[in-house]
Amino acid sequence: MRRLLLVLLAAGAAAALWAWLARPPRLETAPAMLGPAVEAVYATGSVEPVHWARVGPALRGRVVAVLAEEGERVAAGQPLARLEDSTARAQREEAEARARFAEEELQRQRLLLERQIAPRAQYERAESEARATRALADAAARRLEDYVIRAPADGVVLRRDVEPGQIADPLDALFWVGEPRPLRVTAEVDEEDIPRVAIGQAALLRADAFPDRVLAAEVAQITPKGDTVRKAYRVRLALPEDTPLLIGMTVEANIVLRRTPDAVLVPPAAVREGHVWVVENGQARRLPVRLGVQGAEAVEIREGLAPGQAVALDPPASLRDGQAVRARRAS
Numbered sequence: 001m002r003r004l005l006l007v008l009l010a011a012g013a014a015a016a017l018w019a020w021l022a023r024p025p026r027l028e029t030a031p032a033m034l035g036p037a038v039e040a041v042y043a044t045g046s047v048e049p050v051h052w053a054r055v056g057p058a059l060r061g062r063v064v065a066v067l068a069e070e071g072e073r074v075a076a077g078q079p080l081a082r083l084e085d086s087t088a089r090a091q092r093e094e095a096e097a098r099a100r101f102a103e104e105e106l107q108r109q110r111l112l113l114e115r116q117i118a119p120r121a122q123y124e125r126a127e128s129e130a131r132a133t134r135a136l137a138d139a140a141a142r143r144l145e146d147y148v149i150r151a152p153a154d155g156v157v158l159r160r161d162v163e164p165g166q167i168a169d170p171l172d173a174l175f176w177v178g179e180p181r182p183l184r185v186t187a188e189v190d191e192e193d194i195p196r197v198a199i200g201q202a203a204l205l206r207a208d209a210f211p212d213r214v215l216a217a218e219v220a221q222i223t224p225k226g227d228t229v230r231k232a233y234r235v236r237l238a239l240p241e242d243t244p245l246l247i248g249m250t251v252e253a254n255i256v257l258r259r260t261p262d263a264v265l266v267p268p269a270a271v272r273e274g275h276v277w278v279v280e281n282g283q284a285r286r287l288p289v290r291l292g293v294q295g296a297e298a299v300e301i302r303e304g305l306a307p308g309q310a311v312a313l314d315p316p317a318s319l320r321d322g323q324a325v326r327a328r329r330a331s
Contacts, residue, residue, distance in 0.1 A: 024324040029279055029310040030267055037263035037293045037300040040204070040254035041197055043235065045187025047249045052158065052178025057083060057168045058146040068175070070160050074151040080175050081162060085147035092140040099130070099137035106130040151177050158247060183245060185217055185237040187253050191226055194233040198222075202256045203237050207249050216240060219255060265298040270311040276301070277312040277319060279327040284312065286321045 061083035068080045109126040113119075155177045162174040185205065189197055197219060205215040217237035226233040237253060239245060270276050275288045292300030305311070312319075313330055 024282070024326050025316065025319075026326040026328055027277070027279060027284065027312040027315060027319075028330040029312055029327045030270065030330050032301065032305050032307050032309050032311055033265050033298075034262050034307050035265045035298065037258075037260045037265065037298075038204075038254070038256055039258040039293045040256050041189060041193040043187040043189045043253045043255060045185045045235075045237070045251055045253060047183055047185055047239070047245045047247055047251065049158070049178040049180060049247060050182045050184050051153075051155070052176060053152045053155075054173040055080060055149060055152060055175040055177055056172045057081075057149055057170055057174065059083075060167070060169050061085075061147060063162055063164055063166045063168055063174075066160070066162060066164055068151075068157050068160070070157050072157050074155065074157060074177065076151055076153045078151045079148050080151055080157070080177075081149040081168075083147040083149070083168065085144060088140070088144050088147055092137070092144050095133070095137040095140040099133040102126070102130040102133040149174060151175075153177065155179050180247070182241060183239045183243060183247065184220065185239065185245075185251055185253060187235050187237060187251075188227075188230065188232040189235050189255070191231045191233060194222070194226070194235075196257050197233075197235060197255055204254045204256065205237075205245075205251045207245060207251045209246075209249055210244060213244075215243060215245065215251075217253065260292070260300070263292065264301040264305055264307055266301055266305070266311050267313060268294070268296070268299050269313045270315075271299050272315065276305060277315045278305070279310045279312060279325055282324055282326070284315070284319055284321065284323050284325045 063081055064084045065082040066080075067082065068074055068078070074080065106123075106126045106129070109123040113123045156179065157175055158178055158180070159176040160174070161172075162168065168174060185203075199219050199222065201219045203217040203219060205217050206213075207215065217239050219235060220238035221236040223234040235255070237255075245251070266276060271289075271291065271294075274291065275286055278285050278287055287304050289304035290302045292302040294300070310327060310329075312325075312327075319325075
């Protein structure tokens with residue numbers, strides 16, 4: 001009897017274990033919600049004036065004087081700095097002396113020709129020499145101008161990167177001159193995304209200087225030729241007049257391609273390779289869907305799912321279409 005009782009108890013335990021193992025799996029679910037979805041192209045860029053220019057020397061030399069300061073308004077042609085030019089001045093003076101001597105000689109030969117004392121050929125040689133030396137003197141005077149760094153246009157000295165005594169090269173940017181307003185963002189867009197970007201599209205900006213604000217901009221210009229090395233295109237975003245951004249700030253931009261205020265949204269954990277699992281009448285159903293915007297918090301479902309349907313979160317790989325399941329609303 002004892003042995004029979006033990007066998008019956010073991011059989012009962014096995015049956016209970018089998019019944020527990022055969023229970024339908026439990027799935028955590030969440031309803032598909034309606035909410036805004038924004039499809040955008042990501043880019044990074046920096047803030048710069050619309051009208052500005054880098055200013056550098058025309059030749060290499062030592063800076064002997066800085067004539068403009070940051071924030072100062074300057075006029076086109078106004079000297080900003082001067083290079084050491086003693087050698088160039090000496091060369092100009094020498095060239096000017098030669099030109100004056102040649103012109104005096106030309107005048108003397110003219111008088112001799114008028115009195116028929118000297119032949120015309122001698123006068124023409126003097127005339128040619130006078131023209132040549134005058135051209136050299138004028139060129140020396142123009143070269144002397146290269147030792148003065150001037151403002152290319154009316155504007156404000158936005159930045160100065162030069163000090164007296166510094167050796168400046170033609171590739172150096174010593175001054176930035178421009179107008180503080182209006183401003184724009186010059187951004188780089190990947191070549192894979194540029195076909196979807198168009199002038200007039202809105203852009204949403206974020207900057208480290210304003211971490212809690214989303215700032216507005218608009219696509220104003222797209223450079224026709226891309227950079228083959230960086231595989232990117234330059235896009236300029238116009239900023240409103242009252243933007244708090246400052247020249248030189250870096251920003252992250254999302255260029256808005258599409259806005260859907262009432263999109264169907266599900267958690268990212270519900271999407272599996274182009275389909276979702278829904279729970280209907282205690283059964284799991286596999287639904288193919290067309291995805292839209294995919295974010296860290298939600299995924300847009302453009303086709304295949306209705307608002308309010310319960311979708312399974314993190315469905316197991318062994319789940320079968322039509323399998324009985326127990327649904328539990330995720331907290």
